[in-house]
Amino acid sequence: MRVIALLHAIESSPIMGFIEAVPAYSSLTVYFSDHVSGAAVRSWLTDISAQFSNTIDSSITTDGKQVIIPVCYDPSLGLDLPWVAAHLNLSIEAIIHLHSSIQYRVYMIGFIPGFPYMGILPTALEVPRKQTPSMKIPAGSVAIAGKQTGIYPAEVPGGWQVIGRTPLKMFDPCKSPCSFLNAGDLVQFKPITLEAFNQYT
Amino acid sequence: MSITILKPGMMSSVQDLGRRGFQQFGVPIGGAMDRVSASLANIICGNDENEAVIEMTLHGTEILFNEKAYCAISGGGCKAYIDGVELPFNRLLQVPAFSRMITKADNAGCRSYLAIAGGLNIKKEMGSASTYISSGIGGIQGRALITGDLIQFKDPHVDQPSLKILPNGIGMSSWQVPQLVLTDLILPTIHLIKGPEFDWFRPSTQVSFFNSVYTISLRSNRMGYRLEGQPCETLEKKEMVSTAVTRGIVQVTNEGDPIILMADAQTTGGYPRIARICSADLPVLAQCRPGTKIQFREIGEEESEMRYNRVVEAMKRVKVALNNRHEE
Numbered sequence: 261m262r263v264i265a266l267l268h269a270i271e272s273s274p275i276m277g278f279i280e281a282v283p284a285y286s287s288l289t290v291y292f293s294d295h296v297s298g299a300a301v302r303s304w305l306t307d308i309s310a311q312f313s314n315t316i317d318s319s320i321t322t323d324g325k326q327v328i329i330p331v332c333y334d335p336s337l338g339l340d341l342p343w344v345a346a347h348l349n350l351s352i353e354a355i356i357h358l359h360s361s362i363q364y365r366v367y368m369i370g371f372i373p374g375f376p377y378m379g380i381l382p383t384a385l386e387v388p389r390k391q392t393p394s395m396k397i398p399a400g401s402v403a404i405a406g407k408q409t410g411i412y413p414a415e416v417p418g419g420w421q422v423i424g425r426t427p428l429k430m431f432d433p434c435k436s437p438c439s440f441l442n443a444g445d446l447v448q449f450k451p452i453t454l455e456a457f458n459q460y461t
Numbered sequence: 462m463s464i465t466i467l468k469p470g471m472m473s474s475v476q477d478l479g480r481r482g483f484q485q486f487g488v489p490i491g492g493a494m495d496r497v498s499a500s501l502a503n504i505i506c507g508n509d510e511n512e513a514v515i516e517m518t519l520h521g522t523e524i525l526f527n528e529k530a531y532c533a534i535s536g537g538g539c540k541a542y543i544d545g546v547e548l549p550f551n552r553l554l555q556v557p558a559f560s561r562m563i564t565k566a567d568n569a570g571c572r573s574y575l576a577i578a579g580g581l582n583i584k585k586e587m588g589s590a591s592t593y594i595s596s597g598i599g600g601i602q603g604r605a606l607i608t609g610d611l612i613q614f615k616d617p618h619v620d621q622p623s624l625k626i627l628p629n630g631i632g633m634s635s636w637q638v639p640q641l642v643l644t645d646l647i648l649p650t651i652h653l654i655k656g657p658e659f660d661w662f663r664p665s666t667q668v669s670f671f672n673s674v675y676t677i678s679l680r681s682n683r684m685g686y687r688l689e690g691q692p693c694e695t696l697e698k699k700e701m702v703s704t705a706v707t708r709g710i711v712q713v714t715n716e717g718d719p720i721i722l723m724a725d726a727q728t729t730g731g732y733p734r735i736a737r738i739c740s741a742d743l744p745v746l747a748q749c750r751p752g753t754k755i756q757f758r759e760i761g762e763e764e765s766e767m768r769y770n771r772v773v774e775a776m777k778r779v780k781v782a783l784n785n786r787h788e789e
């Protein structure tokens with residue numbers, strides 16, 4: 261995760277007027293205030309990346325926090341589980357096992373506030389997006405598409421295949437940080453029963 | 462002290478200059494579409510530029526002032542009246558208690574900003590009062606204004622300004638600040654810089670993009686403006702890896718339609734970014750209503766910064782001039 265390492269390098273020696281840096285899969289976008297010139301920012305970033313290339317192999321750590329996220333894979337919540345099972349020719353149990361057996365990296369937060377783009381999904385679980393996006397995907401829905409898995413923090417239209425739901429709140433504007441996950445975090449899903457899901461407070 | 466929304470009109474919402482530092486969590490900057498006019502309205506009232514204001518889209522808004530207030534309107538898209546008296550834009554206004562302000566159609570501009578001296582009393586969420594409707598953050602319950610909304614305003618720090626008072630109690634300053642964002646432009650020129658994926662496009666598109674006229678589609682809102690005109694074609698069908706995007710980025714959909722990202726744009730996107738708009742021209746775009754024809758001109762980064770700094774300087778001059786006036 262060179263992107264996250266570079267993000268940490270930038271955040272630890274910010275230029276005056278630095279606002280934030282937004283990591284994505286293979287890019288890091290730096291936002292700065294209009295009091296600084298593009299030239300000043302460019303020279304600052306050149307310096308940082310020069311130092312960065314020298315230190316990348318040794319000192320900079322990229323360890324994000326490790327997070328366990330409970331997910332109920334009951335078909336009443338994992339609305340597309342039957343379709344996914346049929347499409348992949350796998351049992352629902354096998355899908356649950358495959359999805360929850362490995363750790364995923366959060367590559368970026370985007371689409372809507374708090375939505376984590378995570379990967380890399382086991383090849384056996386790769387499915388296409390929906391032909392026509394669903395008008396309403398319930399908040400907390402855990403979904404897959406291509407090599408990615410994600411969690412819908414709020415009820416929105418969406419095109420990923422929903423295989424479960426977490427009782428955790430992924431985004432809360434009143435909390436700091438507002439997003440439950442950060443780019444760089446490592447996520448493992450833990451299957452829970454429908455009873456456990458309903459009792460979750 | 463408060464105002465009541467009697468009619469929201471086409472679309473009205475509470476905005477300030479936006480929330481910064483949360484794009485990494487998927488939260489857009491948001492805020493006033495035309496930041497210059499929103500700032501001007503505040504400056505006229507003696508407020509901090511970042512105070513919450515009411516952004517009114519086109520016309521049809523009706524607001525009841527429950528108490529006497531000092532306020533200012535800036536921007537465009539409507540004409541404002543109280544009891545048949547037209548309220549001039551860009552002047553400090555005194556509005557008597559129980560006045561009903563209405564906005565009617567004007568043929569230029571798209572968004573007007575009502576600032577009230579003292580500022581609106583809106584609880585900030587994530588550092589801003591701006592309403593981000595898609596996620597229900599900020600403003601009044603995270604939504605557009607509706608009939609019956611009561612908005613408190615804070616004590617004005619305007620001390621008895623010398624205003625010309627009309628018989629019905631409406632007052633207006635003799636001075637007027639310049640309209641920094643022109644709203645009556647025909648075929649405005651929008652300046653832009655090549656985007657990170659400009660090279661992905663066919664040579665013919667690279668030329669035509671800067672030389673053809675685009676129309677702002679009806680499918681345009683605070684998130685983005687869709688453009689109709691010469692489609693933009695890429696050299697090959699390449700899937701783009703999602704990356705950060707923000708207001709001012711022009712991305713091109715798979716169908717070839719350019720979309721200009723505006724204040725409430727998503728923070729990440731997977732379409733090639735053909736260009737980015739000079740920040741000085743975003744307020745101009747905010748004042749372009751659907752159906753407006755625009756043309757592009759390519760500029761370099763330095764010219765873009767120069768154009769933006771010119772706007773910042775103009776705002777500073779207004780502030781200095783008003784401060785001198787207040788000290789007189």
